[in-house]
Amino acid sequence: MNKYFSECPFAPLYPSELNQDDIYYMKKAYNQALKAWKIGEVPIGAVIVLEGRIIASAHNLVEQNKDASAHAEMLAITQASNIIGDWRLNEATLYVTKEPCPMCSGACIMSRVGRVVFGSSDKKMGFLGGAININEVKTLNHTLQISPNILEEECTNLIQAFFEMKRAFASENKKIKDTNANT
Numbered sequence: 001m002n003k004y005f006s007e008c009p010f011a012p013l014y015p016s017e018l019n020q021d022d023i024y025y026m027k028k029a030y031n032q033a034l035k036a037w038k039i040g041e042v043p044i045g046a047v048i049v050l051e052g053r054i055i056a057s058a059h060n061l062v063e064q065n066k067d068a069s070a071h072a073e074m075l076a077i078t079q080a081s082n083i084i085g086d087w088r089l090n091e092a093t094l095y096v097t098k099e100p101c102p103m104c105s106g107a108c109i110m111s112r113v114g115r116v117v118f119g120s121s122d123k124k125m126g127f128l129g130g131a132i133n134i135n136e137v138k139t140l141n142h143t144l145q146i147s148p149n150i151l152e153e154e155c156t157n158l159i160q161a162f163f164e165m166k167r168a169f170a171s172e173n174k175k176i177k178d179t180n181a182n183t
């Protein structure tokens with residue numbers, strides 16, 4: 001762990017409790033993403049809401065768990081299923097700060113999540129309209145309601161800043177290594 005991760009320059013968002021709309025829940029997912037940053041994980045967070053109540057909160061744990069499947073959405077889906085005692089999440093809404101990847105979009109289909117709300121679009125890996133829209137596969141037995149680009153700017157800035165910091169840290173490390181090698 002290095003200080004660049006622990007010194008996350010972004011502050012948590014405190015939404016008003018009076019208006020529990022999509023932005024409210026996305027801010028909760030955003031705060032999860034900040035927790036990921038602080039432990040050196042790509043800052044992506046998710047919450048699952050059922051009947052106006054957050055029943056699952058998670059963030060990316062790929063590095064810590066050494067598990068490529070430990071995406072925020074996957075962890076949140078497992079938590080939610082455990083809480084309600086059912087793998088079917090038809091009535092639930094998943095909020096995630098970045099558009100779900102192929103794996104997580106597939107997990108949303110398999111767990112029959114009712115609606116997915118995401119922040120930042122992902123043209124390379126996003127399977128809810130960014131690279132491809134999984135709903136276009138007409139043979140699937142479930143269709144997701146998709147609400148894109150909620151709190152988009154904040155979610156996008158967070159991920160971009162994280163990778164910029166990582167690149168800066170990597171080049172600084174390389175300089176130190178080169179200096180050591182030359183002395």
Ligand SMILES: [Zn+2]
Pocket residue numbers: 071073100101102103104105
């Ligand atoms: Zn994913």
